[in-house]
Amino acid sequence: MNYKLDPQMQLGYTKIRVQDFSKQKAFYSKLGFTIIEETNDLVKFGVDGRTILILTTEDDVIPRPARTTGLFHFALLVPSREDFGHVIANLSNEGIQFTGAGDHIYSEAFYLNDPEGNGIEIYHDRPKSSYVIDEQGMVQTDTLPVDVQSILALHDPNRAWEGFPTGTILGHMHLNVSDLNDEVAKLYFDALGFDLKTNFRGSAWFISAGGYHHHIAMNLWNGRGIPNAPKIATGLVSFSLNISSIEELEKLTANLQKHDVSYEQVGEKVIVEDINQNEMIFEVQQLTTY
Structure with a gap:
């Protein structure tokens, strides 16, 4: 039987390198995060005491060049459609500018960028029972118009705005990659144990554990064969x-060894890097439940 990644897996946090530390810190504070920890060159933002976003800076950081690999967006999942309406209405009232919105059949989402161009999605999920599955077992998706008025109508002006609601998590990561080929498939499917849930027009893969619509998306929309962004550039670090248990982590490391995939292990953390220098940190943590 082929190895499958822990079906209870959830994303934890994303770490982003920034150039203007003060401006980025102010933006994400306004967006609705709570500061959990900070130093002169690092700040941890989160919800309910859980870190979701880490901003870091270094000397000589440069803007990420156009048409390179890296972050397309990170996605913040709120627990319900009512929470979604609450967040979107309040961020609009705070003057946050959205760049778009989409009904993806399994979710509704709004999009925006931070001051340095890092993409952000805020979304809520529809029930798994609403997924549209094709004959190949793939989850169907689209980008349809969002019923904005019905979402905003869920906003209760008497509900205090205290930032992202309890239960908000990092729902998925969406990456610009250089290729979708056998090498990528061998790492993500054979070695890491993800499932392909959607092959979107041959230009994007949506992959997940445990039957979710996607925990990671990878697209070629910046072009096939694009170079990796410089290590010192703004954008995604890791x-x-x-993972739900040490036993599940041990299953993962055994499968990485089976497929001759290099990794670094630090305590209950396993670090894997793909061909586009995307660093993934698998670690045993308590999972969030709604």
């Missing part, structure tokens, strides 16, 4: 994936 992201974490929370």
